[in-house]
Amino acid sequence: LCSSRARLADALLNYAETESSRLERLRQFADTLRSNDGNVSGIEHPVEAYVTIRQMSREWKALLGQCDCAETYQLVAKSAGIRPPAEDDYNGAADALLRLQDVYRISAAAMARGRLEVNSKKGTGDGEQTDSGPLMLTAEDAIHLATRAFNTSLLSIGMDWARLLLMSDAFPDWTIERKLSRALDLLQLAAQLPSSQGGSQIGAFLENMWNKTSGNLTGAAAKISSQIKVISDGEKETENYKEICREGSRTNNHSSSLTCRLAVPHPFFTLAPVKEELLNSDPRVTFLYDILTDRESDRLTEVADPRLQRARVSGGVFTKIRVSKSAFLDDEEDWSVERVNRRLGLVTGLNVSDSDPLQLGNYGIGGQYEPHLDSKGVGLAKGNSRLATALLYINNVKQGGGTVFTRLGLRVQPVKNGALYWHNLRRNSSDIFDTLHAACPVLEGS
Structure with missing residues (x-):
């Protein structure tokens, strides 16, 4: 009996020590999640959002792997009233960062440090942009982003992340052997891309790499980094709208016909004329300032927010052409909807009773809508075409998020x-x- 009592005491002490260690890991993880509390802008920064999603999906799962606490996790999540991000959310956040890099030519070095710098020069792999600033992303993040880039045929961006992994001043907690091993794995993945996308160049390079470096790890890393830049710089980007998203309007139409005026399109506006700016004369594109009030914009956001769902294109399908959430609102649903629709009818002179419901969109992290026609390109021959478009902006955006007319060389920033x-x-x-x-990806904001 005495021996049993001693063994029970030892067992309880061991259990208590194990539980104490597990609780300490939980406290450390909670402290990590809480470290950004009060940073309201954090959710608007795409890198911050990516890190948060990784923490709440991957890191939480890794923590569960260290203890038998799956039931505890479910109870905690339920008590907090949350649905933690899933693997699809984690990959989607990575794709959003890659989309921002693709459109705004942000280097991996800048993105890893949270610097949202639009680069008008061709190619993202510019080693000059690496500095001594603190990294917001980890080596595993770089590998995840490179892998997602190669899986979506974004060769130059994937190579840029692989190159960052090999830089001596990045991720100092990783040895050169570990960096080189993972970089080679990434290059093997890139080598599987079709020849038209540069895969053959990478495959040929890998065949000769070890012979030329004689197994010297530092030399191999330097040569791989140099070759990555050569391959990356050879990739061409031809999408016109991406250039306008980065560089702004390219139109030379600055004639005297492009004016600002106070317009009275209906007697309703006699005492408060519409502030109208003509942005393009043929076709006529105008911007109407203060067409909404702050109260109306805020109310529309409040009504639409709980109803936002991933946006679809014609045919009701999901596609990477359009990455956003949207909600449709009818007049009878709220006073703000009816008031805004009535005002749009007065200012445009059109009968809005047969128009589409008011559609509110939120572009979130890296959201965009690639070039398209609202008329669907069929005129009125097949019906269901939109005669005109009024695009309302109910909030400002810190960076990105402009509307571009690719054939007019025109970009309009949200106001x-x-x-x-x-x-x-x-x-x-x-x-x-x-x-x-098209809608340019939102670089910072929503």
Whole structure:
């Protein structure tokens, strides 16, 4: 009996020590999650958002792997009223960062440090951008982003992340052997890309790499880094809208016909004329300032927020062409919807009773809408075409998020309470193809 009592005491002490260690890990993880408390802008920064999603998905799962506490996790999540991000959310956040890099040519070195610097020069792999600033991302993050880039055929961006992994001043907690081993894994993945995307160049390079470096790890890392830059710089980017998203308007149409005026399109506006700026004369594109009030914008956000769902394109399908969430609101759902629709009818002179419901969109992390026509390119021949578009902005965006007209070389940045207005069809009901437009990815904000 005495011996049993001693063994029980030892067992309880061992259990208590194990529980104490587990609770300490939980406290450390909680402290990590709480470290950004009060940083309101953090959720608007794409790198911060990516790190948070990684913490709440991957790191939490890794913590569970160290203890038998799956039931505890479910209870904690339920008591907090949350659904932690899943693997798809983690990969989606990575794809969003890559999309921002692709459009705004942000280097891996800058992105890893949270620097959202738009680069008008070709190629993202610019080693000059690496500095001594603290890294917000880890080596495993770099590998995850490179892998996602190669899986979506973004060769130059994936190579840029692989190159960052090999830089001596990045991720000092990793040895050169570990960096080189993982970089080679990434290059093997890139080598599987079609020849047209540079895969053959990488494959040929890998075949000769070890012979030329004689197994010298430091020399191999330097040579791989140099070769990555050569391959990356050879990739061309031809999408016109991406250039306008980065560089701004390229139109030379600065004639005297482009004016600002106080317009009275209806007697309703007699005492408060509409502030109208003509941005393009043919086709006519105008910006209407203060078409909404702060109260209306805030109310529309409040009504739409709980109803936002991933946006679809024609046919009701999900696609990477459009990455956003949206909600449709009818007049009878809230006073703000009815008031805004009535005002749009007065300012445009159009009958809005047959128009689409008011659609509110949120582009979130790296959201975008690639070039498209609102008229669907069929005129009125098949019906269901949109005669005109009024694009309302209910908040400002810190960086990115502009609306671009690719054939006009025009970019318009969001201005809260303003509206961008244009016609999609001519008087003979034919399409105005020069209204082809796109939404630039939101770099910071939503």
